[in-house]
Amino acid sequence: AGMLTATACFLLVSQAAAMESIVAHRVMESRLKLSHQFQDVDRMHTGHVSKNTFQRILSLVLRGPLSEDQLEALAAKHKGKTANDIDYTSFLTAVSTTQQTRTPLLLISPPRLNLT
Numbered sequence: 001a002g003m004l005t006a007t008a009c010f011l012l013v014s015q016a017a018a019m020e021s022i023v024a025h026r027v028m029e030s031r032l033k034l035s036h037q038f039q040d041v042d043r044m045h046t047g048h049v050s051k052n053t054f055q056r057i058l059s060l061v062l063r064g065p066l067s068e069d070q071l072e073a074l075a076a077k078h079k080g081k082t083a084n085d086i087d088y089t090s091f092l093t094a095v096s097t098t099q100q101t102r103t104p105l106l107l108i109s110p111p112r113l114n115l116t
Contacts, residue, residue: 030061048085048086074091
């Protein structure tokens, strides 16, 4: 594919960070061991899963499906060895860091501004 503009890269990173924050919130809320979810399907202990598997696990955690944009943002940030591969250890580190710093849950849609 073509090169991404700086704005497109920023939006991908921002969307990935927002999703990590949301997942961190859900994990804390449910006391779910997210790492176990990935390790159960990663029988060879590679630290990587397919995009489909990643999406399936996060859909369970989030109690709803990821959008294609959300999946692609996370896949771009946590690239695996192939285009269809996600480094879930990198993702778990990001989610864990978000939990430890207690970053507030990011809003999915920006607040409306009253410019009058």
